Amino acid sequence: MRTHARAVVIGGGVGGCAVLYWLTKLGWDDIVLVERADLTSGSTFHSAGLVGQLRGSLSLTRMMMSSVELYRTLESEVGLETGWREVGSLRLASSPERMEELARQAGWAQTFGLPLELVSADEAQRLFPPMSTDGVLGAAYLPTDGYIDPSQLTFALAAGARRGGAEIATQTRVTAISLDGGCVQAVETDKGTIETDVVINAGGIFAAEIGRLAGVNVPVVPMAHEYLVTRPAGVPLDVPTMRDPSLLVYFRGESGGLVMGGYERHPAPWALDGVPSDFNGRLLEEDWPRFEELMTNALVRVPSLAEMEVVRLINGPEAFTPDGEFIIGPTDVRGFWVAAGFCAHGLAGAGGMGKLVAEWIVEGVPSLDVWEMDSRRFGGHYRSREYTLARTLEIYSTYYDVKYPGHERTAGRPLRLSPAYPRLQELGAAFGEKSGWERANWFEPNAPRGDEPLRPRGWAGRLWSPAIGAEHVACREAAALFDETSFAKIEISGEGAAPFVESLCANRVARDVGAITYTQMLNERGGIECDFTVTRLADDLFRIVTGTAFGRHDLAWIRSHAPEDGSVTVEDVTSKYACLGIWGPQAREIVDCARSRSDLSRAWHCASRTSASSAGSCTARWSSACGSGTSSGTPGASTVSWPGVTRLSTLCGSRRDIASGGATSRRKRRRPKPVCRSR
Numbered sequence: 001m002r003t004h005a006r007a008v009v010i011g012g013g014v015g016g017c018a019v020l021y022w023l024t025k026l027g028w029d030d031i032v033l034v035e036r037a038d039l040t041s042g043s044t045f046h047s048a049g050l051v052g053q054l055r056g057s058l059s060l061t062r063m064m065m066s067s068v069e070l071y072r073t074l075e076s077e078v079g080l081e082t083g084w085r086e087v088g089s090l091r092l093a094s095s096p097e098r099m100e101e102l103a104r105q106a107g108w109a110q111t112f113g114l115p116l117e118l119v120s121a122d123e124a125q126r127l128f129p130p131m132s133t134d135g136v137l138g139a140a141y142l143p144t145d146g147y148i149d150p151s152q153l154t155f156a157l158a159a160g161a162r163r164g165g166a167e168i169a170t171q172t173r174v175t176a177i178s179l180d181g182g183c184v185q186a187v188e189t190d191k192g193t194i195e196t197d198v199v200i201n202a203g204g205i206f207a208a209e210i211g212r213l214a215g216v217n218v219p220v221v222p223m224a225h226e227y228l229v230t231r232p233a234g235v236p237l238d239v240p241t242m243r244d245p246s247l248l249v250y251f252r253g254e255s256g257g258l259v260m261g262g263y264e265r266h267p268a269p270w271a272l273d274g275v276p277s278d279f280n281g282r283l284l285e286e287d288w289p290r291f292e293e294l295m296t297n298a299l300v301r302v303p304s305l306a307e308m309e310v311v312r313l314i315n316g317p318e319a320f321t322p323d324g325e326f327i328i329g330p331t332d333v334r335g336f337w338v339a340a341g342f343c344a345h346g347l348a349g350a351g352g353m354g355k356l357v358a359e360w361i362v363e364g365v366p367s368l369d370v371w372e373m374d375s376r377r378f379g380g381h382y383r384s385r386e387y388t389l390a391r392t393l394e395i396y397s398t399y400y401d402v403k404y405p406g407h408e409r410t411a412g413r414p415l416r417l418s419p420a421y422p423r424l425q426e427l428g429a430a431f432g433e434k435s436g437w438e439r440a441n442w443f444e445p446n447a448p449r450g451d452e453p454l455r456p457r458g459w460a461g462r463l464w465s466p467a468i469g470a471e472h473v474a475c476r477e478a479a480a481l482f483d484e485t486s487f488a489k490i491e492i493s494g495e496g497a498a499p500f501v502e503s504l505c506a507n508r509v510a511r512d513v514g515a516i517t518y519t520q521m522l523n524e525r526g527g528i529e530c531d532f533t534v535t536r537l538a539d540d541l542f543r544i545v546t547g548t549a550f551g552r553h554d555l556a557w558i559r560s561h562a563p564e565d566g567s568v569t570v571e572d573v574t575s576k577y578a579c580l581g582i583w584g585p586q587a588r589e590i591v592d593c594a595r596s597r598s599d600l601s602r603a604w605h606c607a608s609r610t611s612a613s614s615a616g617s618c619t620a621r622w623s624s625a626c627g628s629g630t631s632s633g634t635p636g637a638s639t640v641s642w643p644g645v646t647r648l649s650t651l652c653g654s655r656r657d658i659a660s661g662g663a664t665s666r667r668k669r670r671r672p673k674p675v676c677r678s679r
């Protein structure tokens with residue numbers, strides 16, 4: 001085995017082999033994959049192999065499409081069978097909501113060239129004869145989906161990588177990862193040390209334990225996933241795969257019989273205290289009681305399943321994540337990458353995922369926007385096992401549910417609370433959650449003052465309130481108070497701080513002490529990595545305020561570029577400071593009044609009395625900081641002190657201007673009715 005490599009991939013499942021394959025494709029040949037047992041001996045060997053392409057976003061779908069492109073050609077490229085069967089897929093709709101979901105998907109899929117078409121229930125049955133059409137309103141048919149043999153695919157990827165110069169060391173267990181100054185130095189294995197700058201953790205259900213070797217939290221939860229296999233029973237060999245989300249089940253053909261699995265409502269996490277060190281090439285015990293719900297549902301859709309002989313119930317662990325998306329990309333530790341947490345889509349995603357990760361490593365940026373899968377989207381609160389587990393269970397058990405715009409998850413809440421939370425509760429806030437923070441989306445008591453006829457038609461109107469419009473008008477015409485505590489805050493200090501932030505930011509930020517600058521940080525291609533405000537608090541101290549969800553990402557980006565000579569310290573100070581912002585034409589007056597009074601609500605009254613453009617009365621609203629606000633230097637925007645809030649004027653970040661655009665600006669605006677909510 002090599003003692004030095006340009007990159008070391010840990011894990012010989014489909015994920016690790018795909019990354020290895022694509023690294024060689026991009027010209028890296030001095031690389032090695034280490035696998036503690038044999039290739040495919042993790043989750044890969046027991047996969048059902050379904051490959052579906054349509055996902056919830058353009059990037060995710062393109063990634064899956066890229067997998068299919070590879071699976072079509074890999075066999076002829078490396079000369080090994082992959083078992084790719086492009087039989088198409090059906091997704092059934094058994095309710096008007098599902099039908100609407102399919103119609104939306106069909107329209108959306110066409111925009112990027114996915115040949116998804118809507119078919120009738122009878123047509124679906126023609127394609128998949130064993131199914132019953134009872135209750136089926138229609139289906140989506142995607143002819144380019146299919147299934148693949150998991151082990152053959154993995155061996156083909158490995159063969160392609162070997163051909164490109166990569167080495168694969170099986171029966172080689174990683175025992176430690178050496179770091180120096182927050183950077184990867186070497187991988188220690190039971191067969192010796194490999195010095196390297198780049199490590200890719202493709203450990204599947206073991207990714208959390210491998211992450212810990214480098215001090216990186218990888219929030220994957222092993223979940224037991226089951227499917228059954230029947231004996232041949234006259235099912236046509238080329239039936240498409242079929243999903244019936246309302247019944248929580250999926251099917252595919254298997255040598256004239258069927259494979260059937262699904263996502264049960266009461267899932268089973270497994271090995272939460274650590275995966276046994278000898279768990280390779282093994283399955284879990286059959287769990288028929290847990291599978292009963294799926295079996296009952298499956299019989300509704302495919303009654304003849306009752307007559308088929310079950311060969312086996314496969315029960316295998318798979319790495320799920322708290323939001324149901326992959327975990328890929330760089331981490332806080334320089335040179336340590338993750339490619340894991342494939343949530344029962346590892347076969348479908350491996351081809352495209354491997355390409356994205358390899359591009360990211362070799363070229364510095366992936367060719368798609370992969371924020372939804374970026375390992376840095378998970379904040380520090382995902383170090384809580386209870387929270388991570390709660391979120392993951394919710395994701396698994398609601399996997400097939402229809403998700404409407406504005407959908408909020410409920411598990412593990414509330415977690416992170418601002419000092420204003422009790423007051424927001426008192427005011428009837430409808431809370432949303434971002435990065436663990438509870439934030440007011442709107443205040444339902446304001447709904448009667450809104451415009452019900454403006455409710456968006458269809459999906460977008462389900463999780464919506466007329467209060468949103470009423471609060472918008474109030475902010476636009478008077479003032480609104482925003483709790484922005486959830487915004488992430490990062491401090492950069494030290495003698496090297498000024499040249500360091502100057503070198504990373506697109507704008508000039510090392511200006512006078514007290515200056516606030518809105519800026520981006522750009523990657524090598526000029527793409528935007530970070531978007532925030534930088535405040536110079538002292539000659540050697542800068543405070544960054546960035547979006548609630550971007551704290552970990554921005555922190556990792558900044559740290560990964562920080563000088564190693566100790567001249568700069570980068571610290572996450574999000575939880576140290578609360579933050580309030582007042583926006584609207586009366587904001588400045590309110591703050592002026594507040595300067596001479598200790599009570600902000602009195603200042604609010606004072607401002608509305610003295611203002612020539614007063615809305616006629618006190619119109620104060622609490623609202624969320626989400627995507628709102630204007631730059632601190634913009635007329636009409638101001639920040640105020642509040643008990644427990646320090647130096648607020650330096651904290652407020654800037655985002656889109658809430659006063660521009662929106663429904664109220666396009667229609668005749670109404671005067672906000674006086675609603676004094678801040679007493």
Ligand SMILES: Cc1cc2nc3c(=O)[nH]c(=O)nc-3n(C[C@H](O)[C@H](O)[C@H](O)COP(=O)(O)OP(=O)(O)OC[C@H]3O[C@@H](n4cnc5c(N)ncnc54)[C@H](O)[C@@H]3O)c2cc1C
Pocket residue numbers: 010011012013014015016034035036037038039040041042043044045046047048049050051172173174175202203204205206210225226227280314315316317318339340341342343344345346347348349
């Ligand atoms: C029952 C079931 C059905 C599924 N059906 C589908 C499906 O229909 N379609 C689909 O797309 N996906 C499906 N999946 C998911 C798919 O199988 C996985 O997403 C995929 O196989 C995960 O691959 P991986 O490379 O991340 O992990 P693994 O295959 O688990 O590979 C990780 C490897 O890392 C190695 N390793 C761990 N620790 C170390 C160490 N310290 N040193 C060296 N090596 C180490 C392990 O030995 C293991 O081989 C299913 C999963 C299950 C369980």
